[in-house]
Every structure is written in structure tokens, then in C-alpha cells.
Amino acid sequence: MTEGKSSHQRGAVLSGPGLRTETSHSRYAAHFEDAELDLIQPILTTGRGFYRTASVLGVVAAWGLFAWLYQLWYGLGTTGLNRPIYWGLYVVNFVFFIGISHAGTLISAILRLCQAEWRRAITRSAEMMTVIALFFGIGSVVLDLGRPDRVLLIFRDGNIRSPLLWDMISITAYLTISSIYLYLALIPDIAILRDRIPRRRWLYRPLALGWTGSEQQQRYLKVTIGVMSVLVIPAALPIDSWVFAMIIQPMWHSTILGPYFAGAIFSAIAALLIVMGVIRRAYHLEDYLKPIHFTNLGLLLVGMSLIWFYFTFAAHLTVYYGGAAKEQTVFFSKLFGSYAPLFWATMATNVVIPLLIISNRRTRTVTGTIVAAGAVTVGMWLERLTIVVPSLANPRLPYAAGVYHPSWVEWSMTAGFLAMFILVYMLCSKLFPIVSIWEIREGRETALAEARERIEGYLPGWEVLRARPARDDRALQN
């Protein structure tokens, strides 16, 4: 609790329940507070650390680009893929990035719908992650194509029976909705930037869509965001798992694989935690991203970890108990065969480490949570690998069993993608506030009252209490 900067305490003064939200353009500007300066500070100034990090990432990304051109030049032969392991790192990355993308919007939408007040500081970074990760997810698929030059044929010759097409449609829908969702929530902030940063008016002015903060605009925004939060949830359901589950490969073809990919949310929370950790430190937002945020998300992470474990256990128990020969082959190669190190590492990173760290009050710190999240992020990537590869390596007819060692091209492109993802994220954080200014503001202005009202709505015997107003009010506040 000592991390907060004292200068910000002023902004945190609580207003009384009667405070009304005054909203006109002029008033908006006038109400500009110091605290909000904190949030646009990263946009106004850029430190040496940023440039240093960005150039390192840029080099890695350029190397990845080189690897990609190399692959385009020579074909997919430059990968470690073969028959029967036709899919490898690229598909793993695809599933992984799509997984991460679920973070964002889904978390922010659910939290929003649940009116979880602590969401305010994290929605923006989560939503941004969604949109950016989706692009990289789609990019991973393009990398994986033998003929990326023909990718547009999908629009001309698309075969709707193909789960790949379902996936495409779902991802497109998700991308569209979450982009709109992100953008809507950005508009008031862009308007602030438009007013604050004259030299970037050319960018912010059209984007702000003439936002003045009028009551009507605010009402529209609220309603639209509300609708979008509902819409985005079904759009975010993991369809990509069906790409695997629909075909009769051992251990893919199972009903649990669909929900199992809800593990996406698990990885998304982990990724979000890391992002939060980084921006908190890099942009000095300790006052906005407080330990409570990490604790809450950390607990969510553990919850998801347990659910994930249950799903994993169920999936493997079913296979083991059923004893179908082909699936057993995959099962044993995962648990005790050549993929065992990866599999057990996954178990360690996804269950043991987060459980140990977060269930212990002493280690459930910001750092601890981020470490656990890091473990889960790596673990979920490995989990995707142990879902994709072992099934392909042990096809139903055993004559074509294979081994897969990713090539330097695949590793380079994986690294390049990761670097580029981070880079793009960093750049976005330089263009738009990474913590939603207006939501924080709104929180300051109305949250307490709303929370109070809400609690009053269900607190038994509140009516009695209400009869003795002033004193009890104070009591409540203290």
C-alpha cells in the first residue's frame, strides 16, 4: 500500500454520493486533473529505455522477417515439418495468439458486465492485447500456408464445411467486434488527447469523431459499450479448437477439446498479468495498477488453473480408461514417451507453480503473481505444442509415424512474431493511453456511489440503517 505516489492522493479524494457528472466539452477540458497527466505522460514523453527495447525487438522482428522471406523463397521445406507432422510451431503460435486474444476483450467484457470496479485500470490494456494478438494469430496461419499467395481464394472458393472457415469467420467477427469495442472505449480518451496534444491533432481529431462528452454522447457510448460487451462474449468462444476436434485424429477427436480450449482464457489472464506488470513498472502506473489488481487476477488465474487441470485430467483419463489403441499410443507418447518432458513441464508451469505462488499469502505479491503468470504463459504454449504434435506424430495407421524438430526458420519466426507483438503493443501504448482515462475518472466520480447503491440494494436491513443518515454515513466511510 505504500507504492502509490503521494502526488496522486489528491486525485483520489472521494466525492460525496451526490456528485453529478457534468459533461460538456469545455467542462471536460477544465476538469483535466493532474492524475490524468500521469496517464498521458507515456504518450508525451518517451524514455531511452523505450528506444533501447524497441530497437532490440526491432532487430529480432527483422530477423523474423528475414526468416519469413527465406521461407517464401524456398517453400515450407525450410521448416521441420514432414509427413505425418504437417503442423508445427506456426499452428501452435496461431492457437496461442488466439488464446491470448481471448484475454482481453473477454476479461474486460465480463468484468464490465459484472461491474467489477477494479476493472477500470486494466480494461484498455486487455482490449488492446486482444486486437493485436488476433492479428498475429491470423498472421501465424498465413505463415503456415504452403501458398500464402493464394490465401484470398478462401473468399472466392470458400468451403463452409471446413472448420478452418468457421474459424476464419469467428476470428473475423471477433476481430471486428473487439476492434469496435476497443475503439468505442477509446473515443473519450482520444478526445482528451486531441485537446491536449495539438501537434497530433491530425491523428486524434478524426479518430475522436467529434467527441465532446455531451450527456447524449455519453449515454450512447455507455449503451453501445454495454451491447458490445455482451456481443463480444460469444464471439470470443474458442472455435479454433474445432479445427482439431472435428477431424478424426487420435486425441483430437473428442468433445472435451472444445471447452478445453477455454484454456485460452487461462493463458490470456497470464499474458495480461505480464503486460500489466510491465506497463506498471515502465510507465510508473503503480497508483493505477495496484496489488489488488494482481491479487484478483492472480486468484482468477489459480481458478482457471484448477479448471484447466480438471479438463486435462478428464481428457487424459477418458483416453486412458477407454483404452482405444490409437489414442493410447498418443497418450503414452505424451505422458511417458518422447513428449513427456514437455507434458510434465506443462503440468508444472500451469498447475504447480501458480498454485504454490498464489495460494501462499506471502508470495502472492505483484512480482509473485507475474512470475506465476510467466510460467503459465510458457506452459500454455507448451500445452498447445503437446496437443498439436503428438497426435500428428502417431497417426491411426502406424506406418507413417514421425518426429518433428522445428527448424531455425520456425524458431526465428516465432521469436520474430513475439518481438513484433510486443513492439506493436509498445507503439500502441505510445499512441493511446494504456489505462483508460475516462473510466478511471468515471470511477472516481461515480463508482463509489454506484457501489454503495448496489450494495444497499441487497444489504439486509439497510432501510433501517438509512433512517439514521449522517452518522452512519460517516461510519461507513471510515
Added chain:
Amino acid sequence: MNRRDFLKLSTATVGALALPGCMLDGLIESEKTQSPWPPGPEQWIASVCQQCPGGCGISVRVIDGKAIKIDGLASHPINQGRLCAVGQSGLQTLYDPDRIKGPMRRLGGRGSSQWQSLSWDDAIRMVAGKLTEIRERGEPHTVAILAGQARGLMDRLPARFLDAYGSPNYIRTGADGTAKAVLFTQGIETLVGYDLENSNFILSFGYSLLETGWSPVLAHRTYGYLRQERPGAKATIVVVEPRLSATAAKADKWIPINPGTDGALALGLAHVMVREGLYDEAFVREKTFGFEDWRDDHGVSHLGFKSLVLKDYRPDAVSAITGVPAGTIVELAGRFAREKPAVALAERGASMHTNGLYTRMAIHCLNALVGSLQVPGGVVLPAEVPSAPWPTVQGDAVAKKGRSMPRIDQAGSRRFPLASHVASQLPHSIRRGEPYPINALFLYNTNPIYAYPDTMGFAQAFDQVPFIVSFSPYMDESAAMADLILPDHTYLERWQDDPMLPVMKNPVFGIRRPVSKPLYETRHTGDVLIGIAKAMGGTTAAALPWDDFEGVMKGAAKAIFQSGRGTPFLGSPADGQPAASPAPKARSARFRSFEEFWKALVERGGWWDPVYPFDGRRSLFKTASGKFEFYSQHLRRALERAAAEESVDDLLQKLGVVARGDLAYLPHYEPPRFVGSAQDYPFHLNTFKGATYAGSRGARQPHLQEISKSPVGRPWDSWIEINPKAARQLGIADEDWVWVESSIGRFKTRARLYPGAMPDVVNMPLGQGHTANGRWARGRGENPNRILGAEWDRMAGFVAWYATRVRLSKA
């Protein structure tokens, strides 16, 4: 990736960074419709395959003068339109980018790969000059021709050339083991056919019929027929060999046997058959000699086959030698004798040991015991293709003197008294200059530096031959060491007669004709020999009076025409091709003129005689007794003649034969000798050929290299098959690198664990480990011949391919 590509890519990367997205179109090549040339006129040409000696008819699809695909010739009696993997990949021999493109003379030192092209005229003049010079020195016998797989007249032509020139040294590399066994039991030196189609019980000793049979497609076809097409009972196939080959796998039963002990098993089976009176008594009584003990004209009593097997080959004793359970022996003997007609096959494997001749004789005796000689379902003597003998070579005095010299390979000498050709002796003779040094060596269709045991020995011997000429169309290991290369056409570019090896009972005479114009400045070796003879003039030229090889062939065809027997194949090469116009069915009509006959012969791919009389015109036995000889008087006479002034016992001693007296003339189990002791080298090295990588030629053909190897193996590589338990004891896992070491040398290859390997036998495929022979063959895997010791069945000169022992260690 080379430097240039790297630069291009780097530039592209920088460019792409500068102009993201714009580069894509340029980088991805637009759809190149690699449409083949506009198809021109299409035709099907009949010819004969020569990827192996099988003699299958082929029908080659030619479009616009370019050969596109090889199919089986539907009207050919051997393969009936079918063709094996090796035959199908034949175009890769024609289109091999590393072929020798014209005559070449060596420039630098031997093997320095510096060559100079020269014209055919110059090349022929050069050879003729060299030969004339040697002849003028009075040493024509120091010229040798080493020939492998020489078909039909191309076997007779070089021999005749040397005859006229004055050398006894026409040395063939082929195995003629069966012929010797038939010679010493039936008195006729010939390969035999097996009438498997009518057989009920097939007992094969070491003969992977389906992979390395004399004519694989014939074997495949027969196999399919026996399995599911023949009405009535299926035939039972039992394969005795140390490795579970595809043949053994597809047999009804595989009987693994200790290497070199097949003879003992055959005699053990004979024991049971004799003891239980299961043999064909009438046949044995009337048509065999030496079954019972007998007295000769001098009243000396001799051991008979019956007493021998009853005394020495009880099942338990045989079981101890062979490792085959006694119960199996008894059961097998019973079934072999009862499920007639039964036939025992003794080719290749079983006899490639130092006791090869006796083993083959012992196995052949099983056929006599069940009366399966010249009966349907038994061993049959082939009917011959009608032929006209060439006039005897007269030759001048120099030629006569040269011809009378002993052979350089010492075949027929006291070293190999019963042998006709011992190619593998050549390096030893040459290195020691025994019986005389060699001045010129011609290599036709053979690659001795690769394909013989102790390949280093051959390489060293080459150093001592002043003039080596290779006729190879490919730069193989031996051609690389030659002084002059006179490249032959490939089999798809040349004329050649191809009489079927006598493994089918009916005679077949195939016509190999060019299906493609010669792609390069190559020339038919027959034409080259005729050219050399002409250039030399004199009696040599007189002995080869033809204009070209096509003329030689026509002479042979004329003999067939005049015999009035048989018929050209009844059909056209387009028959059996999907959607080809049904050809007018050729009638088996008489032909008015030879020209008409020749035209039909060439168009339809050959001639055959569909009629085979089992009670044939020729005599079955040409032995002293006029019967099948269990006790080989022929062998006895031959050994006595070879012993000359010394005793037969002394000769046997020298030849490494343990048996003495009567036993030496009876089929018996002679303990095999091995290279390397069992203590130091615990494993037998069993080399084998698979169906798709036969011999050294297959390595040049990428299709054959690339397809999967079964039952186990590695494409584009060699491997060694080890019994899983034995491997475990040595800590060797599947696909591990292992050292294979014999007393000759060692190399490293990959292990494949194979339960079809015996615990003390390791199996390795032949065909890889080339140091030359073009881009597809060079530098892949290992050549087991490199570490084989030179051992022979010294009596008959068979190479003991399986006599080498090795040890293994994890690399």
C-alpha cells in the same frame, strides 16, 4: 543457401522493412504452369528389359521420340504385361545426367578423373594398335575380357573375339552354381528351370525367389498364381534361410538355419525320407545310381547314399549342426515327400559358402528322392532356343598358342579344378603375376572394384594392369580407374538378342531394340568389337565377318526362322495399355520370308515356343551310368583328372575339403570355413539383395533409392539388420550408428533391429556405398563387399559370399 541467395534475401529483407507488404508479389513466383511439351505422336515400342537378367518384355511409351514410361509387354510369356519396380525405373538409366557422353581417354594418373574426349575412330584405332602390339610380342593370352550379365550373342561375341585373337581369358562374372550341381548329378552343365506352377510343395534353400530370383517377375507371377489363382489346393512354400526375407515372410513357413549348413539339413530330410520309406522307390530304383552301396568293376565296394544318410544324418545330429529343431526336420521331410509334386530349390544363398557345391548337390538329391526330375511340378531341363553354330574360329599360330595357355583366373587349374570362371581370383592372379602378368583388361558390363569381395584387392590389382578399357556407359568405380572408356549404349538404345535364361521351361528369344535414339556419342560394344577386329585385320577380322551387331542378331534369328518352331509373340506392344486401340491379333501364321519374320519379331518383341514336352527330345541324364548319380562318377573322374600325378586325397587337402574317399563323391555336409574366428567375430555377415535395390545398378536410379525399404531399412542409405535381443546385449538401439568390423576392414552404418534376423547373423543389403557412379549413387551408405574376405568353394570356384564373420560395436 549460397552467398548470392543470402545477399538477395538480405536485400529483400531490408526492402521489405522499408516497403512493408509491397514485396510479396515479387517474391512469390506467379503460377508457373509447368506444362510439358505439346504432346506429339505417341507410340509403343516392344523391347526387352535389362535391369536384371530376368528377360521381361517391355513396352515403352514414346512420345515425340522421347521415352516416357516403361510398362510390361502384355504378350510376353515371362512377365505377361507386368513389370517390377526395377524394370519400371529403367528410364532413369537412360536419362541419367551423369552418363558418359562419348569415348574418353585418361589424361592424369589413374583415377585422377581427368579425361579427354576422342573420336570413336581414334579410340578404336588406339585399342586396335595396342592389341596388335601385344599380339606381335607373342602375348595375346595376356589380354582378358571380364564380362558380367552378357546376354545372348553378346556373351558369345567377345569370347569369339578373344578366341580369334588368341586368349583363353574370357571371364564371366555370373554365378553358375546350379549348373555344376546338375553337371555332377545329371551329367549336363546347365541352369535348370523349376516348374513351380504345377508344384504342390516348394522347399527353397537360401533362394529369395521373389527378390533375387533369376527372373523376379516370373517368380512374382507364379507366386500370385500359386496363392490364389490355381484351382485346387494351394501350394505350400517353405523357405530355409538365415534372414527373414520378403520371400520367407510370404512363405508358409520360414526356417532359419545356421549359415552354411543347408547341406546338412537336406541330408537330414533325406535321412527321414529314407528311414521312413517315403521316397519315390520306383524312381530311385530305375533312374538313379549310387543310392544303395555298390561294387565297382574291380569288386571294390562303395558307400551308397542310403547308408550315408542313415548313418550320419539323424535328425538330432542335423539339428545340432543346423539349429533347426529335429521335430521340424521330421515333419518337413514327411510333407515334402507326401505332398507331391514337390521341388527343392538350391540357388544363390544356400551355396554361397565354402561347401557350396556339396550343398547344392545334396539339395538336388532331394528332387531325385521324390522323383521330381523332368515332371510337372519338378525340376525341368529347359528347351533351347534354336541356334546356328558359328563356324569354328581357325586362327593363326599365334592365336592357337595363346589359346592353349592356362587361364588367368585359374579356372580348371589345380587351384579351382572344377570351375569354368573365377572372376574373383583375378586380383590375386594379377598381383602375383600368376600364371602370367596381364597386359590389357577389358571390362564389359561389370564393376569389379565395387562388386567383388575384397574390393581393395581389385583396386590394387588394377595398378598392375598397363591398359584397362571399360565399356561402361556410367562412370562407375572401375570405369573411373580405366585408361580408356568406350561407352556402350544403355539397354534402351541398343539392339540385342535376349534369350531367356533357362529358368522357364519354354524357350524365349527376346529382341531388345532401341526405343530412343542414342542420347550421346555412345556405341554398341558389339559394334566396337567388330570395329576393333576390322581395324586389326587378319584372322581376328576374319572371325568377325559381320558389318554390325544387328547383322549378328539377324543370323541368330534366321536359325529360329529356319527351325520352324514356335512363334513371334502374339500381340502388339500397345496391348494391355489402357485405352489403346485393340491391335489386330497377330496370327501364328507361317512367314513367307525371313524378312517378314524378322519384322514381326522386332515389332512384337520376340519369339517363343509355347510347347514344352516333358518327355522331351533330349536325354535327362548324360552320366556314365545314364542315371541320376547320387554317387557322382563324373565328380570322381574330374577330381582324379585334376589330381593328375598326385593323389586325390592330396588335392582334396589342398582344396580344403575334409572328406576323403567315397564321401568326396557323394553329397555330404562339409563344415564351412569362415573368414574370422567365432571368438573375435561373433556374427555371420549375410549380405542380401532386396527386390528394389538389386545390385550396384539400382543405386543410380533415384526412384529405387527413394522408395521405402521393406521389411525394414533406410531409403538412400545402407543399414545392418540385427536381432533385437543381440542388439540389446551390445547396447545398440534402432537407428544407432554401429561399427561393423571383419578381419579385412570396418565401416560404420546404421543399425536396424529386426526380429527376422538370427541372433548370430547380421544382414546387410548390397548396392550402396559407391565412391563413384554418379550423383545419386556416390557417397551413400556402405558397401559390405569392402570387408568381405576372399573365400571360395575351391572345387567349383564359387565365391563364398557369406563366409565372412564380423563383430559389432556401437559407434
Added chain:
Amino acid sequence: MPRWGMVIDLDKCDGCQACVVACRVENNVPVAGPEETARGRAISWIEVPSMIEGEYPNVRTRFIPRLCMHCDNPPCTAVCPTGSTYKDDEGLVAQIYPSCIGCRYCTNACPYTVKYFNWTTPEWPDQMDHFNPDVAVRPVGVVEKCTFCHHRLQKAKEQAKIEERELREGDYVPACVQSCPTKAMYFGDLDDPESTVSRLAKSTRSFRLLEELGTKPKVYYLTEGERYDGRKE
């Protein structure tokens, strides 16, 4: 419309691989080379893998030629995002190379693992590029597979039309069947009760690979049956 199908008699097949090479030559299948082959990237529309069971000396080895099963209910066609692999009017599972985007979904969906991908640009050294003009050469990055030598069907149909007759058994035969030295492979119309294949497909020895998946393959196998110790009929 005929329903083209194949019957392979495993009792007759002795694993000689003639079909494999016949197919490669007929269909212009490129040579992958040693390195790519070692990586598991060689293309062979038909393969003859072996199955080895048991321990020395009781070992049983079987050869099972495996090619595209041309399923009546193919799992690969449904998943193709561009419909470039599809079941044509004759029931053959076909692949349109120019519209394949190379996602390799179909290769994974095929439970028989008989679809192949062109990992690199197919290369032929000079002299060796004498292709069968009836069959397209595939570019890099697309999936290919056995077509049952569909081009031969086209030819046979044209010929039959010109000759004003129906297709006869034997007019249309894939290269592998044509070459099979043991005559273990049969090809024809499964719906024609008179055809050899329909007769054999109904034999008691007949089975299909992974029949339980409901793919309805049109390649039938005939079992080997008993050996040596169990006496056969």
C-alpha cells in the same frame, strides 16, 4: 455412374513395390532426394509398408500397399477451406492443384495418412524432365495424392465414345494395377455386379482399412489367410 474401386489381395502381394515405381513414373512424382526423404518428405502416392509382428523365430511380416482409399465419405474433402479437394462425379477423391492454398488440413484429416505435400519446388535434373504429358506437374506448396490415374479414365472414356460403346472392364486401369507382377491388384466398377472387383469385395476375405471410422473406403483388401501349420482348404 460407375463406382471405381480397387481390391488388393494381400495373400498375393509380396511387397515387391512395382506399383510404387509405376505410380511415380506415371504421375510425374518428383524425386525428393536423400535429405528430404530422411526428413519424411518423399512423395509416394502408393506405398508398401510392412508390419512386423512377433519375436525371433516366430515372426510374421505383412505387406500392405497403401494408397488413397477414395472414400465414399472422405474426411479430407469436408475440411478443405477452398474446396480444392473434393469428391468428383465418378466418386474419385480429386485435388485441384491451382486452388490449393497448402494449409495441410486435409493431410491431417486423412486417417490413412496418404495425402502428400510439396515441401519444396520439385526439381528434375536436366535430361530427367521427360514427363507424362497426361499428368500435371505440381508446384511447390500444394497437396497431392493418388488420383486412381484419373487421366486414364478420361482417355478411356473418350475412346469408348469414339467407338460408340460403353466402357469395358479393363479399359481403365491405374498404373499400379497394370504393373502388379503378382496380379494382386484388381480395379473396376464396384457397382457392376459382374465385375471382378465387386465379386472380390464381397468375398469372405474382404476387409477395408479403418472401416470403423465410417469413411467407406473404395479400396478393399483380401486377407492372407492361414499359413503352414493351420492347413488351408
